[in-house]
Amino acid sequence: MSTTIKASKLSMQTRNLIREVVEGIKIVPHPDKEMIPLSIGDPTRFGNFQLEEEVMGKLGELISSYKYNGYTHSCGYPEVREAVAKHYSTEEDPLTADDIVLASGASGAVELAMKSLVNEGDNILAPRPGFSLYQTVAENNGAETKYYNLLPDQSWEVDLEQLDSLVDERTKCIVITNPSNPCGSVYSKEHLLDILAVAEKHGLPIIADEIYENMTFEGVPFFSLSELSVNVPLLIVGGLAKRFLVPGWRLGWIHIHDRNNAFDEIRVALGKLSQVILGPSTLAQCIVPYLLNEVPQSFHDETMAKLQESAMYCVERLEKMQGLTVIKPEGAMYVMTRIDIDAFPDFKDDREFAQALISEQSVFVLPGQCFLFDNYFRIVFCATKSMLEQAFDRMEEFVNDHFVKEE
């Protein structure tokens, strides 16, 4: 037998845009400068953001009890789902364990949610700039991603008219990311209501990716779509990765926020889909009630205070650089900056800009192309203060080396 085995169509068309762009970049840092990666949305990377030791001890204890080695319900331990339900319940919108599906990270949750909704040939509406996962999952299911625009000059709000115009008879859902990766934006109540109105007009459900829920800066309130939707059924995606600083644990969830029993069938579908890989690891599941109930608010407050400080420092430094326009973030861990590309004639686009920043200064930022948004770059502001200082010193030098004043 010497024939090649052909891979399936859907597997070969499964693309991860971030990886593709990054793999197309020559990542060869300057030999004399240590690499500063401001590229990966992993808050654990620099050791400055982590859960308290108590939590790790508690997890060790739970594991040693031998109670968490066996199979669970495919949607997760009932008591864990119960804890999640309780945590996210409001008086107007009470949840039960049956409304919660645990999954392998928010990624697994998005996969289940989208798979329950789309057939081959359908489409989903997703934000641009936006996180590449939605497209990856859509393509993996043979569906198309249509992009609605976020407006950088309006704090990355949705272009509602354009969103509305994208809907066709094969559109199966709208994906909303709030707070946003890569923008660091946080939507107001009014704007969320406007988005809901578009969804309601077309009878579309929303997959609301709220993995950065409550990760907003001082004075910026976070509203979950679940608090605001009267008639639009929602699959809210969340998990431990960002708020609890453990992305590797792969623990995410869907809350089914049904409205008018629109999701009767979707609920069944999610249950069926969960039976394929049988839920996330018990090692991560078992600590969820403790994390939600016992980790004090002060932990989250401190995390956010540090993130905000870093964010403001980034903005302050970037604002001073010629040819760049930073769009102030209000939460999450990201800030987007516009490159006046005509002022940098050495570079054709954001990709070349980012690549040269690596080779000359060993500073790694993701080009906007990773989020389908040209001539921007995204910075993850989780690095330590001293690393950020160094990174921006180098970036300043880089900008000064390449910026050409327009006459």
Place this chain on the structure above:
Amino acid sequence: MSTTIKASKLSMQTRNLIREVVEGIKIVPHPDKEMIPLSIGDPTRFGNFQLEEEVMGKLGELISSYKYNGYTHSCGYPEVREAVAKHYSTEEDPLTADDIVLASGASGAVELAMKSLVNEGDNILAPRPGFSLYQTVAENNGAETKYYNLLPDQSWEVDLEQLDSLVDERTKCIVITNPSNPCGSVYSKEHLLDILAVAEKHGLPIIADEIYENMTFEGVPFFSLSELSVNVPLLIVGGLAKRFLVPGWRLGWIHIHDRNNAFDEIRVALGKLSQVILGPSTLAQCIVPYLLNEVPQSFHDETMAKLQESAMYCVERLEKMQGLTVIKPEGAMYVMTRIDIDAFPDFKDDREFAQALISEQSVFVLPGQCFLFDNYFRIVFCATKSMLEQAFDRMEEFVNDHFVKEE
């Protein structure tokens, strides 16, 4: 908005046969008898099979190091894949980290493997009786499952001629489970070579589910297909669930055993598919090298000695019961028993038999229908000796109550 949101076709056709049959059974145990579940393939259920405390301590230690909280490569930590590769390498068939894809349990591994191979409308060949997962995953991908027969009177060997006759132009792979769930059978080298010959004749790859590798009784050697295949490319599926008694941890893997570079494209496809949910939990990944390298052989020997003792006890008891014919297992955790259904006129089929066994005697066995094999039942022999004793005493009473001698 009062319209119902329709679920996708593929999600709704995703069925888990075991659940369907079990949900169709009224599970109402006899009120005076405690339930003895011999139904679930979960060795942790009764507390008599577990990892040593040292391992749990080691895991707690690793977790406390804060080294395993971040994102990993989508196929898993390189050093963990390296450890798996090394463990399964042979001189003739060396593996590297690139040949290993870590996944969410063996289930996740089967899902990745099958997804990389099948398009909608394709088919796979799977064993009957067999584990329902293959059909679940195939249906989830729009593929059909065609069943090749295992022959109970030939130690559950494959009906090779019938297997051969099933192949058509849409057949994408053969799934082999060895040792077998639900049969507890273990194939000889010769039989595996015969199976390979059929695959080679048709140019088909094999997905070899070897999650029960080395779980064989004394004197019964285990051969991995990887040792025997000269020309048939293999995706070997395995994981921690059964051998290390931690199914809840959801840690499985694929070894890519390529032959003649047939899998160049499949390798790429598996990488792409892994980027969707980004690998299994780091909490389970991090202990894999320790489990493979440090857990002594005596642990596995003791597990198997206990399982064999239980198995032999089951056989001994079942052999004495009228109207039943037990097929002696040689490994894994399962034994299948034929019901001479005509000798039990109270019951139409194995499902009614199993249901009455619950309601009259509170003993839960899975009817053969769960594995597409009528008039058998499967027993999981992981329960403690005293539970098994009780279970068989009750089963004996049950059989005596219902058996009617044919004249």
